[in-house]
Amino acid sequence: MIEIEDLSLTYGDRRALDGISFRVPAGAVTGFIGENGAGKTSTFRVLTTWLLPDPETQRVIVDGVDLLRDPQTACTRVGVLPEQLALPGELRVAEFLRFRSGIKNVPSRQARAEVSRVLEAVNASDMEQRRIDTLSQGYRQRIGLADALLGDPPVLLLDEPTRGLDPRQISQFRALLDELRGNHTLLLSSHVLGEVEQLCDRICVISKGKIRLEEDRESWTQRLGKAGRWQLELAPSADAKKVTQWLNQQPEVQSVNRDQHHWSIQSDAALGLRIGEKALEEGWVIMELRSEPATLESLFLEWTGSDSVAPVPGGEES
Amino acid sequence: MNRTLILLRRELLSTFVSPVSWIILVLFLLVMGANMYISIVAVGGDLRQLLSSAYGGLVFWFMFLVIPPLVTMRSLAEEHRQGALEVLMVTGISDASVVIAKWAASSIFYFTLWLGLLPLWGVLSLVGEVEPGLLFTTHVGIFFIGSAFCANGILASALTAHPLAAAGLSFTFNIALFMVHFFSNLFRPGEIELLWIEHVSAIHHMVDELTRGILDLRVPVFWFTLILFSLFLATRVLERRRWA
Numbered sequence: 001m002i003e004i005e006d007l008s009l010t011y012g013d014r015r016a017l018d019g020i021s022f023r024v025p026a027g028a029v030t031g032f033i034g035e036n037g038a039g040k041t042s043t044f045r046v047l048t049t050w051l052l053p054d055p056e057t058q059r060v061i062v063d064g065v066d067l068l069r070d071p072q073t074a075c076t077r078v079g080v081l082p083e084q085l086a087l088p089g090e091l092r093v094a095e096f097l098r099f100r101s102g103i104k105n106v107p108s109r110q111a112r113a114e115v116s117r118v119l120e121a122v123n124a125s126d127m128e129q130r131r132i133d134t135l136s137q138g139y140r141q142r143i144g145l146a147d148a149l150l151g152d153p154p155v156l157l158l159d160e161p162t163r164g165l166d167p168r169q170i171s172q173f174r175a176l177l178d179e180l181r182g183n184h185t186l187l188l189s190s191h192v193l194g195e196v197e198q199l200c201d202r203i204c205v206i207s208k209g210k211i212r213l214e215e216d217r218e219s220w221t222q223r224l225g226k227a228g229r230w231q232l233e234l235a236p237s238a239d240a241k242k243v244t245q246w247l248n249q250q251p252e253v254q255s256v257n258r259d260q261h262h263w264s265i266q267s268d269a270a271l272g273l274r275i276g277e278k279a280l281e282e283g284w285v286i287m288e289l290r291s292e293p294a295t296l297e298s299l300f301l302e303w304t305g306s307d308s309v310a311p312v313p314g315g316e317e318s
Numbered sequence: 319m320n321r322t323l324i325l326l327r328r329e330l331l332s333t334f335v336s337p338v339s340w341i342i343l344v345l346f347l348l349v350m351g352a353n354m355y356i357s358i359v360a361v362g363g364d365l366r367q368l369l370s371s372a373y374g375g376l377v378f379w380f381m382f383l384v385i386p387p388l389v390t391m392r393s394l395a396e397e398h399r400q401g402a403l404e405v406l407m408v409t410g411i412s413d414a415s416v417v418i419a420k421w422a423a424s425s426i427f428y429f430t431l432w433l434g435l436l437p438l439w440g441v442l443s444l445v446g447e448v449e450p451g452l453l454f455t456t457h458v459g460i461f462f463i464g465s466a467f468c469a470n471g472i473l474a475s476a477l478t479a480h481p482l483a484a485a486g487l488s489f490t491f492n493i494a495l496f497m498v499h500f501f502s503n504l505f506r507p508g509e510i511e512l513l514w515i516e517h518v519s520a521i522h523h524m525v526d527e528l529t530r531g532i533l534d535l536r537v538p539v540f541w542f543t544l545i546l547f548s549l550f551l552a553t554r555v556l557e558r559r560r561w562a
Contacts, residue, residue: 048408052560075410086402090335102324103409147405 031196034206079148089133138169227294235285329423387488390471459528469548
């Protein structure tokens with residue numbers, strides 16, 4: 001579990017994190033999303049103890065350990081797969097992981113077994129004796145994840161884990177992350193919102209150093225449902241003004257845009273059936289009726305598009 | 319095993335599998351081997367004079383001052399640039415452990431270069447009289463002064479993320495220590511300032527003392543103190559990086 005309260009970080013005179021607070025429940029996969037420079041990597045760097053937060057930071061708890069008071073212990077609870085993987089190409093996979101297990105204080109007697117365990121966990125046991133510089137990008141990423149898993153840390157921080165992978169490797173890597181669900185608390189930073197939608201139980205949106213939104217899958221799925229659009233085109237015989245008036249009267253409709261006999265309606269999924277019934281009743285000839293479900297990407301653009309905070313429970317004030 | 323030793327072992331492994339290290343080793347042996355040959359000709363086969371001639375000339379000082387920056391320039395700078403330093407430091411290993419392991423690995427490699435010349439002395443001892451005492455004190459000097467130059471290199475490598483800049487900075491530190499000796503020309507024998515310069519002069523230590531078989535304890539103590547000071551500063555520089 002991760003609990004952050006009023007975390008601030010300043011680089012020179014630039015405030016990278018502006019008093020952010022959020023919580024990552026134990027065993028959950030939380031997507032940490034935001035545009036470039038939003039503060040994702042800075043947050044990760046504080047959680048790994050690479051950077052020290054500003055003195056006014058209230059609380060940073062990692063797996064029950066207060067990072068501000070005991071950073072040495074806190075960093076042992078975190079495994080990290082950085083965005084910029086720097087693996088020593090001249091070493092064999094087993095040599096590298098044995099070195100890393102020693103550095104991470106895994107007892108030397110258990111090192112061999114630990115290396116086998118993590119390689120098995122990332123499905124790369126057959127790569128044990130390969131030199132790292134001969135591995136494909138997908139396998140290098142797996143070795144990075146194996147490194148993060150050494151010592152079995154309860155918290156895993158994954159910074160853009162599928163960056164640079166081909167579609168097959170992405171699919172395999174996602175399956176791998178899915179297997180880690182439940183055994184570890186995962187905080188996943190990604191620009192690929194489809195990936196976040198697919199993998200994460202919760203999302204946390206950060207923009208310009210502030211948390212814009214924090215909510216679970218159920219809430220954002222509901223939000224996606226409400227944010228969908230309908231595209232409606234009727235034959236010119238229909239009275240356009242009357243249609244617009246009727247659409248605006250529907251309780252689930254949030255907005256209606258009309259262009260001659262074409263309407264774009266923001267509403268939930270139930271509206272389609274009602275339009276069909278009304279068209280039969282009024283004799284409107286439907287040329288096109290099409291649902292356009294909202295995506296996390298469209299919501300993300302909405303959440304991070306302005307300085308204002310999304311007016312939702314769980315979100316932080318700006 | 320202690321984390322510092324684990325890191326040292328890994329650094330040595332990386333150093334000795336790196337082609338750059340072997341290129342440095344070969345070039346070093348070629349240049350110093352040629353220097354030895356020229357020195358033998360210059361001293362007319364008098365092996366007692368050979369040590370101060372071969373290990374006191376321009377070629378010796380050039381190699382002595384230039385090789386440490388080349389050996390140390392990538393140690394922290396390159397790793398910081400590539401992100402490897404961050405991955406290493408977030409494991410809870412102390413800044414001091416990282417600095418000590420990097421310095422020890424570079425010093426060991428650097429000293430290995432000089433040890434590579436020992437077989438030449440072995441061959442020479444078959445045809446002439448080579449004093450083991452002189453060889454010992456000379457190598458004590460090479461070890462301490464060379465290690466101090468490596469410590470300067472580690473400090474320079476911590477100060478910048480660019481290996482070439484680190485090499486330049488380190489060379490500047492070393493050349494400053496080398497040039498101190500020439501301030502002695504400003505003073506006359508017996509003046510206290512001259513004595514002070516002699517205590518910190520690498521040239522005085524090597525040419526006037528160690529290659530002549532004189533081992534004054536103050537010499538290793540001075541260079542060891544300098545090593546500790548540079549490593550302390552390098553540790554503080556690494557620590558400062560955590561303060562964004």
